[in-house]
Amino acid sequence: MSAPEVHGTVFLYFPTKDALFRAAVTEPLRTLERALNVEQIEGTPLERLRQVARAHARFVVQHRDYLRLVQYVLGHYDRFPDLAQEVSALTDRHGATLVALIQEGQEAGQLVPGDPDAIALAYLGFLNSIGLVVNVGGSKDAPVWDAMTRLGIRIFGPRDMTEAIP
Template sequence: MDNKMNKRTLEMKKMHVLQAATELFSVKSYESTTMSDISKKADVSFGSVASYFGNKESLFAICIEQPLGEFVTRFLDFNLSPDSFVDELEKMIKGHIILFSKMKVYLRLIVQVIAQHERFPNEFNVVVQHTRLIQNGIAKFIRKGQELGKLMDGDSEKLSVAYVNFLFGTVLSYAFNPSQEEQDEFILIAIRMFGPII
């Protein structure tokens, strides 16, 4: 029982360190964030941060890579054979806007990696691989809608890229999350991007 508790406590501490590091890297930048800053924010000792994750470079890589798998899974959680394709499209877009809003701090960190791809080549490659999974999944959704005659014909790959960029732009351009009214407007704009045939 004690071993389970100790393991759980350790995992929670690691999670707090990752959350603190992600927020500091996102707000202050990689260069301006120190391991000491992270340990203070996570309320753990400096030595614990180092023993959990090694150096700052390793911790940064984990902050980038660890959430990506879950993010992609949640992003691609839509039905390719729904009863109503237009209803599924609206539900998918709404889910994406909520997901991006909840993960805004992390996504700002992703933008830093993209903007400084020469500084962070390994992290950049991981981000690109996962972005391709997202874009390919959306392109598949678009092609399915086109095959069913529910979406207008067009280049599914280019539309998927435009849609992902739309999500990044709309959510990350706000200091705070968009209001419900603004989210509803963005959903309508995104639906029009897909060209539903009603």
């Protein structure tokens, strides 16, 4: 049993509410960036995209509260311009990595032709959406997450749709 937290204790570590909020948004960004890192994954472009989709779905279910906080910041860009810019920079870096991987898959003939930028944007939008609307009580083992992974893979446009099944 832990001792009760006194309101003032928080301010020993964070001088203001704004500093606390900033830390709550920015400190987990490094964890998010590691979860989104596709450069360390090996295999064909489609195999890598499958692994990425699985990792992303797992991250979404395990960090839903944090993702909602990030979405709040992005939705209130005028109120949190510095934080929103920091989060957007991460999204831009990750989006560029996805675009390169999608192009690689298209060039290898594993993915149908299409605009890699639009595909990456649609996929990132899909991730944000499932974080908001899929409610399974936080269970990362719910079958819906396997279905979400398959749908995420389909956004990339595998030439053979049976390839969308992880």
